[in-house]
Amino acid sequence: MKIFSGVETEIPNYSCDTSGTLAAIVEGLPAEESIQISSIFRIYHYPQISFTSQNLLMSDTVKFPYFYRTVPSELHLSIGIVKLLKHFGWGWVGIIACYKDLRAVQILKEEIEQNGGCIEFIEIFNNEKFMPTDFSQFYKRIYTSSTSVIILYCSRDYIWKIFENRDYKYRTKKVWITIHERDFDSSYSVDRNLKNDTLAFTVTKKNIPNFSKFVREVNPILLPSDFYTLSWWKGLCDSQCLNSIRRSCNVNTSLTFLPHCNTKYLGSSYSVYNGVYALANALHDMIMSDLGNDTMWSGERRFLDYLPWKLHHYLKNVQFKNGLGEDVSFDENGDITIGYDIINIVYLPNGIQRHEIIGSYNPYAPPGQDFTIDEKVIVWESDFTETPPQSRCSPSCRPGYRKLTREGEPVCCYDCIPCAEGEVSNQTDSDTCWKCPEDQWPNQKRDACIPKVTTFLSYEEPLGIALTSISIFFFLSTAVILGIFINYQDTPIVRANNRDLSYILLVSLMLCFLCSLIFIGHPNKVTCILQQTSFGIIFAISLSSILSKTITVVMAFHATKPGSKLRKWMGSKVSVSIVLSCSFIQIVLCLAWLFNTPPFPYLNMHSETGTILIECNEGSVIAFYCVLGYLGFLAGISFIVAFLARNLPDSFNEAKYITFSMLVFCNVWISFIPTYLSTKGKYMVVVEIFAILASSAGLLGCIFIPKCYIILFKPERNSRKYLTKTTGGNI
Numbered sequence: 001m002k003i004f005s006g007v008e009t010e011i012p013n014y015s016c017d018t019s020g021t022l023a024a025i026v027e028g029l030p031a032e033e034s035i036q037i038s039s040i041f042r043i044y045h046y047p048q049i050s051f052t053s054q055n056l057l058m059s060d061t062v063k064f065p066y067f068y069r070t071v072p073s074e075l076h077l078s079i080g081i082v083k084l085l086k087h088f089g090w091g092w093v094g095i096i097a098c099y100k101d102l103r104a105v106q107i108l109k110e111e112i113e114q115n116g117g118c119i120e121f122i123e124i125f126n127n128e129k130f131m132p133t134d135f136s137q138f139y140k141r142i143y144t145s146s147t148s149v150i151i152l153y154c155s156r157d158y159i160w161k162i163f164e165n166r167d168y169k170y171r172t173k174k175v176w177i178t179i180h181e182r183d184f185d186s187s188y189s190v191d192r193n194l195k196n197d198t199l200a201f202t203v204t205k206k207n208i209p210n211f212s213k214f215v216r217e218v219n220p221i222l223l224p225s226d227f228y229t230l231s232w233w234k235g236l237c238d239s240q241c242l243n244s245i246r247r248s249c250n251v252n253t254s255l256t257f258l259p260h261c262n263t264k265y266l267g268s269s270y271s272v273y274n275g276v277y278a279l280a281n282a283l284h285d286m287i288m289s290d291l292g293n294d295t296m297w298s299g300e301r302r303f304l305d306y307l308p309w310k311l312h313h314y315l316k317n318v319q320f321k322n323g324l325g326e327d328v329s330f331d332e333n334g335d336i337t338i339g340y341d342i343i344n345i346v347y348l349p350n351g352i353q354r355h356e357i358i359g360s361y362n363p364y365a366p367p368g369q370d371f372t373i374d375e376k377v378i379v380w381e382s383d384f385t386e387t388p389p390q391s392r393c394s395p396s397c398r399p400g401y402r403k404l405t406r407e408g409e410p411v412c413c414y415d416c417i418p419c420a421e422g423e424v425s426n427q428t429d430s431d432t433c434w435k436c437p438e439d440q441w442p443n444q445k446r447d448a449c450i451p452k453v454t455t456f457l458s459y460e461e462p463l464g465i466a467l468t469s470i471s472i473f474f475f476l477s478t479a480v481i482l483g484i485f486i487n488y489q490d491t492p493i494v495r496a497n498n499r500d501l502s503y504i505l506l507v508s509l510m511l512c513f514l515c516s517l518i519f520i521g522h523p524n525k526v527t528c529i530l531q532q533t534s535f536g537i538i539f540a541i542s543l544s545s546i547l548s549k550t551i552t553v554v555m556a557f558h559a560t561k562p563g564s565k566l567r568k569w570m571g572s573k574v575s576v577s578i579v580l581s582c583s584f585i586q587i588v589l590c591l592a593w594l595f596n597t598p599p600f601p602y603l604n605m606h607s608e609t610g611t612i613l614i615e616c617n618e619g620s621v622i623a624f625y626c627v628l629g630y631l632g633f634l635a636g637i638s639f640i641v642a643f644l645a646r647n648l649p650d651s652f653n654e655a656k657y658i659t660f661s662m663l664v665f666c667n668v669w670i671s672f673i674p675t676y677l678s679t680k681g682k683y684m685v686v687v688e689i690f691a692i693l694a695s696s697a698g699l700l701g702c703i704f705i706p707k708c709y710i711i712l713f714k715p716e717r718n719s720r721k722y723l724t725k726t727t728g729g730n731i
Contacts, residue, residue, distance in 0.1 A: 023283065023311055024049060026275050028268060031055035032100065038064050045309040049279060051271035054203075056104055059333040066312055068334040070275040071203045072363070078108040080201055080340050080361035081151060081177060082115050083371040090149045090175075091117045091412050092393040094142065097153040099126045105153055118393060118412030120147045142174065148391035152178045173383050175199065175391070194347040196381045199358070201340045206270045209323045274328055274336065282314040289314075337364040346379045399426050399447035402433045419446045421609065439603075441610040452605065456614040457520050457682040464520050467689050474697055475513040481704050482506040488711050493718045498552050501575050505545040506704070511538045512696040516689045528599040528616035533590040535692060536627040540586035541579065542699065543634035543665075546658055548578040550641040553655050586630055593623035608681035615685070632669065638662050654703075661702030668695040 024047040027034065034053040041048045042065065049068045050058075056074040058064050085093065093112065097105040102124065109119060123141060142150060176198045237249045319329045329337050339362030346354040359373030380387040397403050397416035402425055405414045419425055419433035424442045436442055436449035443450050458464050485502055488494050494502065515534045518527055552575055602617035618624040639662035645655035672691040679687050710717050 028052040049275040051275045070271040070336045073335050074104045076363045082111045090391040092147045092391050093149045094120050094147045095122045095151045118410035148389045149175045196379045198345045200343040281320045282318045286314045344378050396428050400445045438605045452612045455611045457685045471513050471516045478510045491718050492720050508542040516692045523601045523616045541583045544579040544582035547638040548575045554645050661699045664698030665695045
C-alpha cells in the first residue's frame with residue numbers, strides 16, 4: 001500500500017506521490033510473498049517483474065497476467081536436473097524437498113520416471129516445524145539409503161541449514177544436486193570439513209560491465225536507504241572485501257564481516273540488471289510508438305493515467321541486447337529466455353572456495369545444444385571409489401543380456417538374464433533382446449549377429465567320404481556279381497532263376513548304389529530333381545524285377561502240372577512286361593511330380609542352430625510320399641507272393657530268398673520314416689542315403705550271394721542232375 005500511496009502512511013485507493021506515476025514493480029521477494037502481492041498488482045494492471053521467484057505456478061498467465069521474471073521457471077529446472085541424471089547414468093536417486101515445493105517435486109518425480117529413472121525415497125520436511133533434533137534421524141535415512149545421488153530441492157537458507165548441521169558427516173560418498181540461489185563465496189572455514197560432492201543448478205550470474213566501478217564510487221547518500229541498506233554499503237569498506245568492489249571510506253565503528261563482501265557476482269545483480277533494462281526498453285518502445293499521437297499527448301496526466309496497462313503490451317514483446325551483448329526477451333509465459341549454469345563447488349585445502357561452471361542448460365536453445373557439460377573440469381571427492389560415481393539400484397546389464405524387472409520393485413531394480421537362443425542385445429541395459437536376421441546368428445556373447453555357417457553333406461567331410469566309399473564298394477560288388485552271372489550264364493542255376501530278370505535286377509541295383517551319390521555335394525536345381533526321381537524310378541525297376549521273379553516262380557510251378565494253360569505265359573516277354581508296366585506307373589508319378597511342384601534347392605535357416613542348411617526341398621510332400629508309398633506297395637506285394645510260394649519244390653524255389661530280402665527291405669524303409677522325420681540338418685540326407693544303401697545291399701545279399709557261393713565254391717550243385725533231384729539244395 002505504501003507503493004501505491006507514495007507516502008509512508010498507507011491511504012487505500014489514493015496516490016499522494018507528486019514525484020511521478022508508478023509504472024511497474026521490480027521485486028526480489030520470496031515466492032510466497034510475490035504470489036500474494038501479485039493479486040493486488042493485478043487489480044491496478046501494474047506489471048510485476050521478479051528477479052528471484054522461480055515458482056512454476058507463476059507461469060500461469062491466466063492467474064498472473066501481469067507477472068514477469070528475469071529468472072527461469074522451476075519447470076525448466078526439473079528438466080535440466082533430469083538431463084544431468086541421464087548424462088551420468090544416475091537412475092537411482094533420493095529427493096529431499098521442502099513442504100512448499102511439493103508441486104515442483106511432483107513434476108521432477110514424473111520427469112525422472114518418464115526418462116527411465118527411479119526414486120528410492122522422497123523426504124519432505126516442513127520448513128517452519130523442522131526441529132534441530134530431527135536432523136540426526138533425517139541424515140541416517142540418507143546414510144542408510146543405497147542411492148549415491150541426493151537431489152536437494154529447497155530454497156535459499158534451508159539448503160544451508162542442512163549442509164551446516166553437525167550431522168553433515170553422513171554426506172560421505174553421496175553426490176548432492178542442489179538449487180544454488182545464493183552468491184558464490186570465495187573462501188570457507190577449513191574446519192567445516194566440506195566435501196567436493198555438490199553440483200548446483202544456478203540462475204546464470206554474470207558481472208555487469210562497469211558495475212564494480214559503480215559500487216566502489218557511488219555515493220550511497222544519494223540512494224534510498226534504510227538500516228540494512230546502510231549496513232550493506234558499510235560492509236564494502238572492510239579490508240577483507242575483494243579489491244574490485246572495496247570502497248575507500250572511513251568507518252569509525254568496527255564492522256562484522258558481511259558475506260556479500262566475499263562474493264563473486266554481487267547477489268542477483270545480473271537478474272536485477274536485466275529486469276530494469278527490460279522495463280526501460282519497454283517504456284522507450286511505448287513512448288516512441290505514441291509520438292505524434294495527439295490524443296495521447298493532450299495532457300501529461302492523461303498519458304500517465306493509462307501507463308500501466310499500456311506498458312504491459314510492450315513488456316510482452318520487448319527485445320533488446322544487454323550490456324554483455326546478450327539477447328533478452330520474455331516468452332509467452334512472461335519468463336526470461338535464459339537458462340541455468342551447472343556449478344561444481346570446489347573446496348580447496350587452503351580454504352579457497354571455487355565455483356567451476358561445468359555446464360549449462362538453456363531450454364530455449366536449439367535441440368542438441370540445450371544441455372552441455374564438461375566432465376573433465378569436475379573435481380570429485382576422493383572418497384568415491386569411481387568417478388564419476390555410479391548410482392543404480394541394480395548393476396548395468398552387459399550387451400548380450402536383458403533386464404528382468406523384479407516383482408513388486410521399481411523398474412530400475414532388475415535382474416540381468418541372458419538373451420534367449422537366437423536373440424541378441426548390443427546395448428547396455430537393454431529392455432529386450434531381438435532376433436537376428438534369418439541368415440545370421442548370435443555370437444558366443446550374444447551381443448552381435450554373425451553370418452550363419454553354410455552347411456551341406458559334402459564329399460570332403462568324413463561322413464561324405466564314408467558314404468561315397470560304401471556306395472562305390474557295393475557298386476563294384478554288384479558289377480562283379482553281374483560279371484559272374486554273365487560268365488556263368490549257361491549254367492543251370494543262372495538259367496533256372498530267369499537270367500534276364502537277374503540282369504535287370506543287378507543293373508538296377510548298381511544304379512541304386514550310384515544314385516545315392518547324387519545326394520552328396522552342393523545341391524543345385526539338377527541334382528534336386530534327379531535325387532528323388534532317379535531313386536524312385538530305379539527302385540521301382542528293382543522291386544518290379546523282384547515281383548516278376550516271384551510271379552515267375554509261382555507260374556513255373558503251376559505250369560509243370562499236366563494240362564496247365566500257364567505254359568504259354570512262360571517266357572521272358574511276360575517277365576519283362578511286368579517290370580515295364582510296374583515301372584511305368586512310377587515314371588508317371590515322377591513326371592506328374594516334376595511338372596507340378598518339382599524339388600528345388602532351399603536354404604533352410606531353422607533346422608539347425610546357427611547354420612544355413614543347403615538342401616533339396618521336395619516341392620510336394622504328398623508327391624514324395626506317393627513315390628515312397630508305391631515302392632512300399634511293390635515291396636509288400638512281392639513279400640506276400642514270395643511268402644506264399646516259400647514251400648514250393650526246391651528245384652524252382654527262389655521265393656525263400658526273395659521273402660527274406662523283402663523282409664530286410666521293408667524293415668529298412670519302415671524304420672526310415674520315423675528316423676527321417678526326427679532328424680535335422682544334413683543328417684536327414686545321411687538317413688536317406690543309408691536307407692538306399694542298406695535296402696539295396698539287403699536285396700543284393702539275400703538274393704545273389706547264395707547263388708554266387710554255389711557258382712564259385714559248390715560247382716557240383718550247379719548241375720541239371722542236382723537240380724532235378726526230388727531233394728536238393730535251395731536255389
